[in-house]
Amino acid sequence: MRLFILALLSISFFTINDPMKNVKPKNVLGTALQSCCTSPMTGFYRDGYCTSGAEDYGTHIVCAIVTEDFLAYTKEQGNDLSTPLPAPYSFPGLKPGDKWCLCASRWIEAVRDGHAPKLLLTSTHEKMLEYMDLEVLKKWAFEEE
Numbered sequence: 001m002r003l004f005i006l007a008l009l010s011i012s013f014f015t016i017n018d019p020m021k022n023v024k025p026k027n028v029l030g031t032a033l034q035s036c037c038t039s040p041m042t043g044f045y046r047d048g049y050c051t052s053g054a055e056d057y058g059t060h061i062v063c064a065i066v067t068e069d070f071l072a073y074t075k076e077q078g079n080d081l082s083t084p085l086p087a088p089y090s091f092p093g094l095k096p097g098d099k100w101c102l103c104a105s106r107w108i109e110a111v112r113d114g115h116a117p118k119l120l121l122t123s124t125h126e127k128m129l130e131y132m133d134l135e136v137l138k139k140w141a142f143e144e145e
Contacts, residue, residue: 025051026126028137036063036123037099040092050101050125058103063123064116065142068096073115074106099123104131111140118142 025033035048043049044060052059064070071082071094081100084093094100099120108131110116119140128137 025049027122028124028126028128028134029121030126031122033125034120034122036101036120040094040098040100042099042101044101050123052125052127059105059127060101061104061125061127062102062107063120064100064102064107065118065120066094066096066098066100067117070110070115070117071096073110073113077106077109079106104128108132116140 027033033049033051036042036050038048041048042063044052044056044058050061050063052061066081074081081094085091102117104127107116107119119137119142121137121141124137
């Protein structure tokens with residue numbers, strides 16, 4: 001019993017004092033990651049942020065302002081982001097001008113194929129730098145940044 005209590009206390013200590021728990025995600029500019037959008041609610045975790053984890057196979061880390069051209073392109077590629085989906089998904093469907101966390105690979109494909117939307121660099125996760133250089137990302141930055 002004493003060993004069991006000691007184990008519980010150890011787990012509690014390390015859970016409460018986990019140094020990674022309080023680490024704030026950063027954007028590609030090296031500053032605090034900003035919310036991409038909450039209306040419609042975006043992000044793999046549907047919290048408004050372009051963050052990712054082990055369960056996010058698409059790596060939804062790129063905050064983009066979608067265009068009619070991009071929406072048509074991604075639909076042709078098999079990912080229809082413009083058609084609403086009812087509950088349990090409650091996805092409203094995107095329209096041009098909406099901000100959305102895109103998969104890194106889809107955005108890179110769209111760049112290659114000439115259909116990429118502009119990015120919000122302050123809301124694009126720093127993990128994107130593993131896929132593309134900052135100087136290239138800056139060429140795709142939304143102008144108000």
